[in-house]
Amino acid sequence: QATWRELGHALLFAVLLWPVDALAVTVALLCPLSLVATPLLLATVGDGRETKVLKAWPVDTWPAALGIAALGLALLAVGAYVLGVAAGARAELTRLLIAPRGGELDARVVELTRSRVRLVDAFEAERRRIERDLHDGAQQRLVALTMNLGLARLDAPPGPLADRLAQAHGEAGRALAELRELIHGIHPKVLADYGLEAAVADAADRSPVPVDLDLQLPRRFPESVEAAAYFVVREALANVARHSGASRARVSGGHRDGRLVLRVGDDGRGGADVSAGTGLTGLADRVSVLDGRLSLSSPPGGPTLLTVEFPCEPCEPSEPREPTGRCA
Incomplete structure (x- = not known):
């Protein structure tokens, strides 16, 4: 036309x-x-x-x-x-x-928004598929290899062969640990099984900087929202450990008035910038696709406070969540 x-x-x-x-x-x-x-x-x-x-x-x-x-x-x-x-x-x-007519422009905007959401959903589904394949495939084989090398190490007499088996057993153990960290970074199983609150608590436990938690998230949320929120918190905690010089961090948040709000703060030196290559720029794009908002307050001298918000409703306990990330 x-x-x-x-x-x-x-x-x-x-x-x-x-x-x-x-x-x-x-x-x-x-x-x-x-x-x-x-x-x-x-x-x-x-x-x-x-x-x-x-x-x-x-x-x-x-x-x-x-x-x-x-x-x-x-x-x-x-x-x-x-x-x-x-x-x-x-x-x-x-x-x-x-x-173009006004109706055509509105239809294009709606379709563009839907296509962006579909891309995020497909991206999250692919991450989960890769995580399952690695967990059920390569990781299990490495576990079996590590066990076999350990048994062979016990049966081998002292000498060069035992030394080689001990070295191979150690390398297999380190490879298994690296693979587990890789799987956890792709899509942590604790997030899929237990939800955002447990996943954030796990990320806080892994942080080199002590983290105080104050989360009020009794129910689950759409999968795409949980994934985006988790990776924002994890990246923020990684930046706290790498750049802020903070002695302590804090993660708080909850759901109120139809919005999921998470805050990550620290007592570091401040001066952080989302556009300065801290890894949050791509996450901010993912947040915007879900109609969310990511804001950063970090004056020189600190403190730093990162806030992320998502418009969403929690899923009922008996309500299944679709693979696309929405409550059914």
């Missing part, structure tokens, strides 16, 4: 509009300029004796030439106004023929 409107506008311009534009410029601009130039033409072309205005009306006196020039200036001002009105009318006609 838009293509047909554009084609109609092109045909209208090629057949009718360009002669109208040319006529408007001629009448409103070129004719007044010719009148203004009458004294100059009388002095040069007419040698001070006679010239013709618009090649039609003879002028042979200086008072008449100056009067016509003054009339040309007045007509030039009127012509400039007429050209402005014509340009506005032309722009309105173009907007009417080419610009």
Whole structure:
């Protein structure tokens, strides 16, 4: 439909509009300029004796030439106004023929919002699938390998073979620990099984900086909201440990008036900036996709307070949560 409107506008311009534009410029601009130039033409072309205005009306006196020039200036001002009105009318006609309708723009905005939410849901579903595959596949094989190496180490006599088995057993144990940390970073199982409050408590336990918890989250929330909130808190605690120099952090929050609110604060040096590559920029985009808001207050000298909000409702205990992240 838009293509047909554009084609109609092109045909209208090629057949009718360009002669109208040319006529408007001629009448409103070129004719007044010719009148203004009458004294100059009388002095040069007419040698001070006679010239013709618009090649039609003879002028042979200086008072008449100056009067016509003054009339040309007045007509030039009127012509400039007429050209402005014509340009506005032309722009309105173009907007009417080419610009998308209001309903189309609203439909596009709605579809764009839905597509962003679908992308986030698909991203979270893929993270959960990768976490399950690693947990049930590679991790179990590494556990079995570690156990077999431990048994072989017990049965091997002292010597070079026992030393090699001990080294391999240690490497397998370290690889298993790294894989578990990787799985936890992709999508922690505690978040899927026990919810946001337990996952935040687990992240606080893992933080090098002591963390005080004050969470009031008795029920579960949509999966996409829980995942985004958890990763914001985890990234904030990681930044506290890496950059703030804080001796203590605090995570608080709850659900009130249809909004899930979490706050992460510390007593560090302050001066943090979301746009300075702290890892929160991408998380802020994920929060905005869910119609949430992430704000940071970090004056130089501290303290720092990061707040994230999500408009959502908790899921009832008997209410299943769909894979897309919504309460069914």
